[in-house]
Amino acid sequence: MQLPKEQIAAHNQTSLARHQAQYRFLADSLTADGHQPEQLLAKLQAFQVALPSWALGTGGTRFGRFPGGGEPRNLEEKIADVGLLHALNHSSGAISLHIPWDIPQDAAAIRTLAASYGLVFDAVNSNTFQDQPGQPLSYKFGSLSHTDAGVRRQAVAHNVEVIRHGVALGSKATTVWLSDGSCFPGQQHFRRAFERTLAGLAEIYEALPPDWRMYVEYKPFEPNFYSMVVQDWGASLLYVSKLGPKAFSLVDLGHHLPNANIEQIVALLLMEGKLGGFHFNDSKYGDDDLTAGALKPYQLFLIFKELVEGMERNPQLSLSWMIDASHNVKDPLEDLLQSVEAIKLAYAQALLVDAAALHQAQEANDVALAQELLQRAFRTDLRPLLAEARLRAGAALAPLALFRDLGMRAQLVRERGSRTVATGL
Ligand code: AFD
Numbered sequence: 001m002q003l004p005k006e007q008i009a010a011h012n013q014t015s016l017a018r019h020q021a022q023y024r025f026l027a028d029s030l031t032a033d034g035h036q037p038e039q040l041l042a043k044l045q046a047f048q049v050a051l052p053s054w055a056l057g058t059g060g061t062r063f064g065r066f067p068g069g070g071e072p073r074n075l076e077e078k079i080a081d082v083g084l085l086h087a088l089n090h091s092s093g094a095i096s097l098h099i100p101w102d103i104p105q106d107a108a109a110i111r112t113l114a115a116s117y118g119l120v121f122d123a124v125n126s127n128t129f130q131d132q133p134g135q136p137l138s139y140k141f142g143s144l145s146h147t148d149a150g151v152r153r154q155a156v157a158h159n160v161e162v163i164r165h166g167v168a169l170g171s172k173a174t175t176v177w178l179s180d181g182s183c184f185p186g187q188q189h190f191r192r193a194f195e196r197t198l199a200g201l202a203e204i205y206e207a208l209p210p211d212w213r214m215y216v217e218y219k220p221f222e223p224n225f226y227s228m229v230v231q232d233w234g235a236s237l238l239y240v241s242k243l244g245p246k247a248f249s250l251v252d253l254g255h256h257l258p259n260a261n262i263e264q265i266v267a268l269l270l271m272e273g274k275l276g277g278f279h280f281n282d283s284k285y286g287d288d289d290l291t292a293g294a295l296k297p298y299q300l301f302l303i304f305k306e307l308v309e310g311m312e313r314n315p316q317l318s319l320s321w322m323i324d325a326s327h328n329v330k331d332p333l334e335d336l337l338q339s340v341e342a343i344k345l346a347y348a349q350a351l352l353v354d355a356a357a358l359h360q361a362q363e364a365n366d367v368a369l370a371q372e373l374l375q376r377a378f379r380t381d382l383r384p385l386l387a388e389a390r391l392r393a394g395a396a397l398a399p400l401a402l403f404r405d406l407g408m409r410a411q412l413v414r415e416r417g418s419r420t421v422a423t424g425l
């Protein structure tokens with residue numbers, strides 16, 4: 001479903017006067033505080049968050065799945081959904097594919113279709129955590145870390161195949177998330193499992209085109225509940241350091257044990273030049289995959305504060321931003337709009353932090369002032385700034401309201417039916 005520009009403009013008209021008043025007030029107070037609203041707007045407009053092809057349908061848990069209707073039935077419809085979101089917020093200009101859930105049959109046609117919505121292809125993702133129909137060997141006891149060399153070969157070949165699909169689409173990176181590990185003490189020899197995994201990753205690394213990157217995602221538990229072969233950022237950093245300069249760690253916000261200091265992990269990975277990408281979501285207990293910023297917006301801001309510092313220190317820094325969420329009770333498209341908004345808000349707030357003053361406060365051990373400086377930025381309501389960035393890009397002032405007012409889910413249900421189920425988890 002293409003969303004005509006005129007429809008967006010007409011909807012914007014309904015709240016334009018109110019927005020303009022709010023934006024003027026904000027821009028004046030930002031300017032008075034020494035900020036440059038135009039520069040902030042330019043940074044926000046350039047910031048794009050990729051959406052994963054597996055997050056456009058209703059996710060499920062092992063207990064059940066409650067599809068909401070109108071879910072995309074194929075890759076073309078997934079691209080259409082991302083295109084719709086991008087038209088609404090002008091911030092979701094990329095899609096990340098999961099192979100084999102979304103194998104493009106005709107890569108050139110898929111590329112053209114994506115381009116018609118202004119979309120490019122972000123990192124491709126491999127899948128060795130499920131057995132596919134007709135697959136000769138099983139991943140029940142692991143893939144790259146498996147004791148059987150035949151299974152390891154099959155997993156490497158799959159990852160190389162994923163890179164091949166990505167090349168045809170114009171992707172520049174592959175993300176490897178391994179579910180390998182063990183459920184019981186004694187089941188797996190830790191060092192051997194690590195060495196086998198490293199050898200497999202090295203083979204995949206060899207297959208990377210020269211301008212490609214490999215991201216190694218870590219996760220402490222699930223589906224294995226005693227050990228995981230890439231359990232944390234330390235393990236991920238070990239692998240990517242051994243692999244070489246094209247390998248980077250990927251931080252998925254949900255892949256930490258409760259209360260982990262993720263912003264500190266980000267700072268240290270940046271220091272090592274080994275942070276490659278991000279999977280945004282929010283969680284209370286584990287890999288909950290909830291809407292970014294829904295539970296811990298201050299944590300998201302603190303993470304962005306480190307990211308902004310990293311980006312300012314190294315303007316060449318290139319990071320892949322993606323949402324990795326699952327929607328069990330909300331409309332996936334509404335949820336993604338909310339996630340993108342929360343991510344950009346945290347980014348914008350982080351841009352407001354007075355880094356020089358904070359540095360001084362830190363050097364002087366002025367703890368109270370350091371907190372004031374951070375919270376001053378965090379508590380500034382920057383929603384009118386985000387809306388202004390969208391308005392200038394021809395997107396919606398109020399994406400979620402427009403999605404609802406035009407009855408878009410109902411239109412999708414009419415088009416696709418109420419019983420469609422998208423591929424994914
Ligand atoms: C996992 C990881 C990973 C993977 C996804 C599969 O976060 O990014 O590709 O789920 O849906 O938990």
Ligand code: MN
Pocket residue numbers: 177217252279324
């Ligand atoms: Mn992830």
Ligand code: MN
Pocket residue numbers: 252254255287289324
């Ligand atoms: Mn996850």
